[in-house]
Amino acid sequence: MARDLPIGNGNVLINYDAAYNIRDMYYPLVGQENQSSDHLSHFGIWSPEGFFWIDQPEVSKKQMYLEDSLVTNVECVHERLGLSFNIRDGVDVQQNIFLRKMKIENRFDTEREIKLYFHLDLQIYGNGVGDTIYYDPELQSLLFYKGHRYMSLSCYSPDQEKSAPSGYATGQKGIHGLEGTWRDAEDGHLGGNPIAQGSVDGIIEMTLKIPAKSTKEAWFWICFGKTKQEVERLERLLRAAKPQTLLQRTHDHWVKWVNQDPHQLSLLKPDLATFYKRCLLITRTNIDNRGAIIAANDSDILKFAKDTYSYMWPRDGALVSHALDRAGYHDLARKFFDFCIRVLTPEGYLMHKYNPDSSVGSSWHPWVDGQGKKQLAIQEDETALVLYTLWHHHKLAGTLEQSREDYEKFVKPTADFLVHYRDASGLPLPSYDLWEERYGVLAFTVSSVYAGLVAAARFAEFHQDKARAVYYADIAELVKKAAEQQLFAPEQNRFLRALYWSYEENKYIPDYTMDMSMYALFDFGLFELGDPRLIATMQLLKEKLWVHTDIGGIARYENDYYHQVTNDISQVPGNPWFICTLWYAEWLVASAQTVQDLVEAEDLMRWAIKHALPSGVMAEQVQPYTGEPMSVSPLTWSHASYIKVAQEYLSKLKQLTSNSPKSSIDASEDKVLEPVIH
Incomplete structure (x- = not known):
């Protein structure tokens, strides 16, 4: 229930x-x-x-x-x-x-x-x-x-x-x-x-x-x-x-707390603005005062797995803290980053997930591969995204002058890990994907590693560490070049979800499954918005992952088995997820050229409102035929995703309706990565 x-x-x-x-x-x-x-x-x-x-x-x-x-x-x-x-x-x-x-x-x-x-x-x-x-x-x-x-x-x-x-x-x-x-x-x-x-x-x-x-x-x-x-x-x-x-x-x-957000919410239609504030409040309930941003606290999931979502996943936490930073709640984000600094391993990576008291959480990621060789039981994007959002935290909070300790304790160790955890081609080595189901080189992970290295280069430049600034930026470019060469399928004119290493064939095997997490290719700045390869990929994602029932929404990926309710994957590729539907709305906002172009994104934002509970609570996913909430509720990430897309919608709306220079608040809404430092 x-x-x-x-x-x-x-x-x-x-x-x-x-x-x-x-x-x-x-x-x-x-x-x-x-x-x-x-x-x-x-x-x-x-x-x-x-x-x-x-x-x-x-x-x-x-x-x-x-x-x-x-x-x-x-x-x-x-x-x-x-x-x-x-x-x-x-x-x-x-x-x-x-x-x-x-x-x-x-x-x-x-x-x-x-x-x-x-x-x-x-x-x-x-x-x-x-x-x-x-x-x-x-x-x-x-x-x-x-x-x-x-x-x-x-x-x-x-x-x-x-x-x-x-x-x-x-x-x-x-x-x-x-x-x-x-x-x-x-x-x-x-x-x-x-x-x-x-x-x-x-x-x-x-x-x-x-x-x-x-x-x-x-x-x-x-x-x-x-x-x-x-x-x-x-x-x-x-x-x-x-x-x-x-x-x-x-x-x-x-x-008072929810109305201190600096965004000009009056530009949003009332239902969108009201839901934005409700998402901020619900997000806050799942944040511990010691810095852990918890994925969900719904004990009903115990009936299915005898475990819960009551953990701090660094990836979820990073993206939630980023939305909060953009809303002006820098104190909450700061506590999250302090948590991550405390738990960072000596090798420079973050573990799968953590308990709210900073101890390592339960995991199903093995430490050996199919050949019995040691592998890291991590999701590399979790380390990279904390690094990426830490840079934006200091920029948005205006605290770069106070970031030296973060640079020494977190930025350098994590960036050095990202640099060395790569193969000869420049791609990151395999790790577990954001869905925690497969071990390989994922488009989402590669995009996050690129963004993390760019952030590290900017930190290094700010702190006059010129050698590292150039080094991290150059490695980021190598990651991008390797992604262009190996994660693009020219015969289909679109990007791949993943590559999996085959010991039998001694090479990577491509995964052509359409997966909405590929939105990261644009969101983390790996490829430009106008790149025709990216445009073709995003269009195909909508085509393949839209749920063709009265409920609608976008699934995670083709033939998603998690809480699957039907085998009719031509109509229902998977249950619709709030975050996936809102990710596509982000793409529509980012690529909009006119105010009219924003209408579809607004419709998807309203899809989220419609399928939330009357209180405003959003689950992880909804039943594709009834719209009933499925899996955990509320999912913190769902609410943070709405917060972020609403912020971007506001920023784009201002940009398209006014030629006036951006205010400091407008600038805080931007998400686009600047060019890599050389």
Whole structure:
């Protein structure tokens, strides 16, 4: 079930499922230690006329955010029971506290007693072994703990003098046939068991008297800490300041944050501009405060692979940070580059992926090839793209004067690695592709290596390292020349996806599969936009990879097997991906000569909006016949791709509608690489 409406502060991240149940609860790192691990935490309401959980079909819901914020705005109605309620959730921007504000309306003509039930099913440290939950009479809260992780669950109503819950229950679940304490709520009475250990859950109750045709307000919250004392401090702070103060400051913070982007969004049509800001906010939820830009935090994927996307892939992180840099969020990008500097290997390359705490993540890339010889278990583009985007980070942030340490610690080691990790022809040696499926020399990787070496040459020139400036630039030219000679298929007048080394034939074997990642040939500056070979390649990509269903969109590559739903590849070459569709929109924007030329790109941007969830959340891919989200949701890269193409669209629109010189903001939108330094 797709995750939706992520909220967080860089330490705590909360995800919901499609029915607005809490399913993921990350703390103390975004993407590491899912304290709920896909277990469903329930929210329910009892009335004299009946009981329901929020995910029951009779509850109609409209699930959105408040405008320009990371505070949810969920409107719910249960017609038969005469109840409507609004839920606004947020994670405080200063303290590690999840807040829920609820306004519930009694639609009947008589006063009613209404009971609200907030249930938590935690898996502390990501597992349900040895957890403890108990009712703390001093905090008037349920307290969950194990090791150095503590979470309190509390409630409050402005109409009540005391903030104690009217009931609570703790118990075991998932063993001995026990479903959990949430079942105890369905009769409107909790048993009051004060403590449980092992595989446990807990629930609290708040009772409200709501007059006829009236509304009452209720609050719930969860405080996160590494000690009981830390949770106690947060509870005292919250009760003294009142939860409304914290939720209001959280709302105001995000409104201010998202509107500091310097782009002239008023030039965009309102739906495009609104979605741009929503993408910025959703992207921010998947960024840990220590610099890790996490690919996705949807634990539902565990059902398929017993692993997650909760890792920092340097490639994803580089491209996301680049979009953020162009939007003016240089502090976030800076933390990402500091992360990469910390984890860089002594040999000068970055590993497959990393955990948010900087440790190396799981991998399926072998360290030996089919002949038993050592190979590097890396994707070389991940190293090259961090180098490429680091140069643009300093240019956009205006910090080149402060880049000497980066040059010594990261630029020189990575550039030297890229230089030496090449064959006699000048091409990069084989590595794994960006899709993590094949080992070879990929057009995407070659393009990124070229861009990385050009960036290194510019760094060297700036720092008066003249020998290296010339050296890196010359190697970049050799990479380009080798690409022209070996990655172009003259008989088809277009570029190849890849070359694979054959030990039997002692040569490279070409891969003619059309793959949307070949957009990198222009995006990273390897070939000029007007190159007829590039134009022919991009046109063929659209022809071969467009999904011919009512859904449309562009697939990754021909006969994409990942989550494949049909073998009719003539109509559906693969499931449509947001990033692939937006990459083609980038091409259309880059090659546009008139304002009219931008219409198709705008249509593809709207395709992304249409197939996002109503909240604005984009998955990795969508079902080609129904448009339902598939794989993880939200995918950070999807949102960054929209951010970037919208920035480029704005820049091109200004260029085509005005002859005035570019402002500094306009210049920050440019993505084109300058000529290689000689």
